[in-house]
Amino acid sequence: MSVFLYIIRRVASALAVIAVIAMAMFLIFFMTPTNPAQLMCGKPCTPERLAQVSAFMGTDLPWYSQLFNYLQGIFVGRTFGDSASASAIVCAAPCLGWSFALNEPVTGLIFSRFPVTASIAIGAAVLWMIIGVFAGVLQAVKRDSWIDRLIVAISSIGISSPTYLIGLLAIIAFAVYIPVFPTGGYVSFFANPFDWAWHLLLAWIVLALINGAFYARITRSTMIREFGKDYVRTARAKGMPDSHVVVNHALRNAILPIFTMFGLDLGGLLGGAVITERVFSMHGLGSLLLDAVKTFDLQVLVGVTLFSAALVIIANLIVDVCYCLLDPRAAKVAL
Known part of the structure; x- marks a missing residue:
């Protein structure tokens, strides 16, 4: 109840x-x-x-x-x-x-541009969640080893590097000099699913490396904190395999604050990945907002801003509800 x-x-x-x-x-x-x-x-x-x-x-x-x-x-x-x-x-x-x-x-303009932004945001978010959590868990398990130090160094580079710089370097390296990926543009998923993913993959990787660095650090710190708690020590004392203790015990509790942050980051990115859209020549909500600023189109400015804010609030709501379902104690504390 x-x-x-x-x-x-x-x-x-x-x-x-x-x-x-x-x-x-x-x-x-x-x-x-x-x-x-x-x-x-x-x-x-x-x-x-x-x-x-x-x-x-x-x-x-x-x-x-x-x-x-x-x-x-x-x-x-x-x-x-x-x-x-x-x-x-x-x-x-x-x-x-x-x-x-x-x-x-304005509603029609938003709905015509939103699939582009949603494609960038959702694909990148799934990728950075996987990369960040896996790297953070690996760091916590291999604490103070060369693997831990290597991932910390790579994470520091990702955290300190601006999105536009990494994006431009990625395009120059893998779309110009080594033409593996297209230089930009967007293809509708319904027109060609393969081309849709192929045109977005480089943008996904860039955002995943940058945001995944934050998630790796947070996952590492939360996992180390969970490793020091009594229930983890008890599970290990009972002779449970390390993989079982890490995944089913420590990670299960450590993932909750990470999940909360994930929802907020995804909601913010759905509101418009302005820099990423510009770098990769994709016309989503971010580009629509910038064009409205240039022409001082107040109706579009208000509409896009309100829509973006609503996405963040809805994402926050979904995260809170999921958090509550995963840990019913949170609902009792909030009430």
């Missing part, structure tokens, strides 16, 4: 946080001195034309009316301009705004 109550409480909390973020993002971006209607009006722009554009976009309304219209659009959709006019734009729910620069709904 405590687990069920904890899940209900976390879901309600996540929805409340998303609502607060939606209002905050809208107010931050739309209360800036720059007038979106002025940008769309172009030059020359007469006062009469500016008033027409402002009325069409809805920016002539008070801020609270604009906020209400924006939140209403998310749930039931909204119409830009006079609904009786032929020039009116209907934005179906969930409407995160309308990009007047691209003449497309």
Whole structure:
């Protein structure tokens, strides 16, 4: 019962946080001195034309009316301009705004770019989780050996190296001088699954090496801490094989904080791998956000930011629920 109550409480909390973020993002971006209607009006722009554009976009309304219209659009959709006019734009729910620069709904832009970002993030996350946890467990088992010191040195390089540098070096080495991988670009999974994975593999490896270095260090420290606890010493005193003690006892408890961090990192990466997308010429959410910054497309800026924040919150929610199911004691403590 405590687990069920904890899940209900976390879901309600996540929805409340998303609502607060939606209002905050809208107010931050739309209360800036720059007038979106002025940008769309172009030059020359007469006062009469500016008033027409402002009325069409809805920016002539008070801020609270604009906020209400924006939140209403998310749930039931909204119409830009006079609904009786032929020039009116209907934005179906969930409407995160309308990009007047691209003449497309923001939701459609996000959904068209999200598969690229999701492909990068999920593939890299699975790879770095496997590499990081395996390396960390190996370090803990071989503590203070040459293997431990070697992995520590490699991890230090991965942690201290920026993503764009490793990505560029990887492209130069394995796509230009040794043309094993393509230089970049994205192929849809449904068009050709093999080409999809082949175009993403180098980006996956780069992100896995960098993020896996963090996971290796954390796994090493948590495993060493678990090795020093009474239940591990008792299992070894009973004559259990080391592999059984490491995997079924120590790793089972050490993986919980790592799993929590994994969910947060994956959620953040799903929100837009800006640097990785630019380096490998892939047009995902990160590229969409940068393009919106360049053109000052406020509707896209708010929509992508809100969508990215929601992904992080949802990922955090899923991790908390899974953590609670794996260790019901966490729910009792939280309640």
